[in-house]
Amino acid sequence: MLRKIGYISYLISTQAYFFLVRLISPFNARAKLLCDGQKNILQTIKAGELNQHKKTIWFHVSSLGEFEQGQPVMEALKAQYPDHRLVLTFFSPSGYEAKKNDPIANAVYYLPFESKSNAQQLISILNPSMAFWVKYEFWFQYLYQLNKNNIPVYLLAAQFRPNQIFFKPYAYFHAHILRLFNFIFCQTHLSETLLEKIGITQHLFTGDNRYDRVIQNTKNFQEIQHIQAFQNNQITLIAGSSYVIEEQMIAHAFNQQNIPFKCIIAPHFVGEERIYEIQKLFGNYAIRYSKINEQTIIEDYQVLIIDQIGLLSKLYKYGQLAFIGGGYWENGLHNSLEAAAFGMPLAFGPKLRRFPEAQDLVEMGFGTTIQNKEEFNNWLSTYLTNEQSRLSIAKSCQEFVQSNKGATQKVMQKITS
Numbered sequence: 001m002l003r004k005i006g007y008i009s010y011l012i013s014t015q016a017y018f019f020l021v022r023l024i025s026p027f028n029a030r031a032k033l034l035c036d037g038q039k040n041i042l043q044t045i046k047a048g049e050l051n052q053h054k055k056t057i058w059f060h061v062s063s064l065g066e067f068e069q070g071q072p073v074m075e076a077l078k079a080q081y082p083d084h085r086l087v088l089t090f091f092s093p094s095g096y097e098a099k100k101n102d103p104i105a106n107a108v109y110y111l112p113f114e115s116k117s118n119a120q121q122l123i124s125i126l127n128p129s130m131a132f133w134v135k136y137e138f139w140f141q142y143l144y145q146l147n148k149n150n151i152p153v154y155l156l157a158a159q160f161r162p163n164q165i166f167f168k169p170y171a172y173f174h175a176h177i178l179r180l181f182n183f184i185f186c187q188t189h190l191s192e193t194l195l196e197k198i199g200i201t202q203h204l205f206t207g208d209n210r211y212d213r214v215i216q217n218t219k220n221f222q223e224i225q226h227i228q229a230f231q232n233n234q235i236t237l238i239a240g241s242s243y244v245i246e247e248q249m250i251a252h253a254f255n256q257q258n259i260p261f262k263c264i265i266a267p268h269f270v271g272e273e274r275i276y277e278i279q280k281l282f283g284n285y286a287i288r289y290s291k292i293n294e295q296t297i298i299e300d301y302q303v304l305i306i307d308q309i310g311l312l313s314k315l316y317k318y319g320q321l322a323f324i325g326g327g328y329w330e331n332g333l334h335n336s337l338e339a340a341a342f343g344m345p346l347a348f349g350p351k352l353r354r355f356p357e358a359q360d361l362v363e364m365g366f367g368t369t370i371q372n373k374e375e376f377n378n379w380l381s382t383y384l385t386n387e388q389s390r391l392s393i394a395k396s397c398q399e400f401v402q403s404n405k406g407a408t409q410k411v412m413q414k415i416t417s
Helices: 002-024 029-038 041-049 064-080 093-099 116-126 140-148 172-179 189-197 210-219 227-231 244-256 272-285 312-318 337-342 356-363 373-385 387-403 407-416
Strands: 055-061 084-090 107-110 130-134 153-158 183-186 203-205 236-242 262-267 286-288 303-305 321-324 346-348 367-369
Touching (some): 002 172, 064 153, 140 153, 244 272, 337 387, 346 373, 356 367
Parallel strands (some): 055 084, 055 130, 286 303
16 A cells, blocks of 8 residues: 555656646746757657667666766776667756767667656667666656566666665655666665665665776876966866856955965856856956967966866866865765866865765865855965975875776676676
8 A cells, every 4th residue: 555655646746847847947947958858759769769770778867967977887888788779868958968969879868758658668669678777867667667678777876865765664665666676786885785674685885986987087188278378387276067156265265365376167057147257256367268369368367267068077187176066055066076086185065965975085184065265265275385285185085086996897797797
């Protein structure tokens, strides 16, 4: 009875969510993108997969962060199974828009809004030989159809918490959703413990696949034009995927610090309105990356605003300090490991509950949580004036990242054994 009640509750809540997204789409840009992406989506996927005779590996992720966690495994699978076609689906428009033309996949689509019919049709169209879902995606109808068709489905980078509904004593249905995965690769040991408590034994601790990805990024580094000229041998702070709150703290610090430093701001959103907002905040001290030309005396500027996507993971190479955006609300922090891999002290907002890698960086002394402008200014002053401490953390931070590699290898060993 409880399982049936849970199923009905799940159906009501998911369908209510899809209805709400459609309802607000005329007034909300993100919801509109999602709804536009859903138009004729099954027909689009069917047309894209028509006459594709290769076996298919299906990867589904929610958004960009989950894509980054799955990417090392995608690359390993492509090397292991070169005769297979890799199809990637997104739920979030921000992830889809950023990666819809990424060469890692043979095709990239939106995941159709969940229903029994949509799940049956999509599985029939793709007919994958195996499927991989990453971290937080638990759409029952799709998992049920994969299971029904004897298609192995794996959950990568699973990160569970005790307060999640899966582990409530009454949540038989939600626990059943997790049992639809053939195997669960866990990012944390706590996740394994929680799975054991509800009788799920098909799991393995691998750690975070993103460590493998960021290490690879440091090895494949390519110079970015104009950055060294802008730095002019000064200490440089990288503001990665920043929002207004981080940018305001940086602007305040410019007025407080006696030691000169440079700042490269790569905002999370790069629309004209956001870029103008940053320019207004820093005034004549700032220049947009796209406005640099041969006549620009770039070393005269203190702030460089990156107004295009795709550069941030490489920009950290030039930094001596990093301020990671998104840490001032739940589930908002962006990828701190990209900066850590290049080695530097890191700062971010205090809401790290869902980010064990950031918690580890704080515990090891490489990361610092910042509550307000004064704390940020003190953090910045410490590392601007203490080169020995800054360099020591940079070296240890790189070693820490290297010590956590290997998650992708563990996944591949299990899949191919």
